[in-house]
Amino acid sequence: MNIFEVATRKKFRFPFKGLVSVEDLWDLSVQNLDLVFKTLNSELKKTQEESLLNTKAKEDKELEQKVEIVKHIVNVKLEEENMRLKAKEQKEQKQKIMEILLAKQDETLYNKSVDELKAMLAELEG
Template sequence: MWIEALSKKVRFEFKGLISIEDLFDLSLKDLDEIYRKLKKEMDEYKQYSADSLLDKDDEKDETYEELQLKIDIVTAVFDYIKKQQDELQRKIDLQNQRDKILGLIADKENEELSNKSISELKEILNNL
C-alpha cells in the first residue's frame, strides 16, 4: 500500500494538498475529518456508478482504487498515532503512580523519624 501510494504521489486534501508524511503531523481530529471526507467521496462515487448505464461491470476503476487507497492510508496513520498516544499516556500514568508511591514512602520515612526521640535523632545525625 505504501509503495503504491508513494509511486502514485498520492495527495490528500486538507487546507490545500498534503503528502503522506504530512498526515503524521495532524491531530486525530484532523485525520478523522480527512477520513470522513474520503468516505463521503467514496459513497458519492458508488452512488454515481450505481446510477450509470456505462459502469455495470464489477471491476473497479482507478478512481475507486485511489479512494480506497487513501482511506486505507488515513486509517493506518490514525491507528499508528492513536497507538503512540495511548502508549505515551500509559507511560505517564505509570510514572505518576511511581511518583505517588515514592512520595508515600518518603512520608512514612519522615513519620518514622518524627517518632524518634531527640537522642535517637542526634545519634542518627552524628552517624551521617
C-alpha cells in the same frame, strides 16, 4: 505492495486545504485526519453506487488505498497518544509513591526515642 510504497510511488495527494502529501498527513491532528477521511469516504461512496457492471476503476482502488492510509495513520496516532497517557499516569503514580515513602521514612524517624536519635547523630558525626 505496502500501501505507503504505493502512495509514494504514485504520489498520492489528499484533500486538506488544497492537497497534501502522505508525509503531511502525519503532521495533521486526528480531528483534521477525520475530515480528510470523511472527504475521501464520501468520494468512495459516490463511486460505489450500484452498477450493472461490477468493474472497479483505477480511481476507485486509489480511493480505497487513500482511505486505508488515513485510517492507519489515525490508529497509529491514537495508539501513541494512549501510550503517552499511560506513561504520564505511571510517572505520576511513581512520584506519589516516592512522596509517601519519604513521609513514612520521616515518620519512622519521628517515632524514635531521644536516645536512639542521639545515637544515630553520633554515628553520623563520627
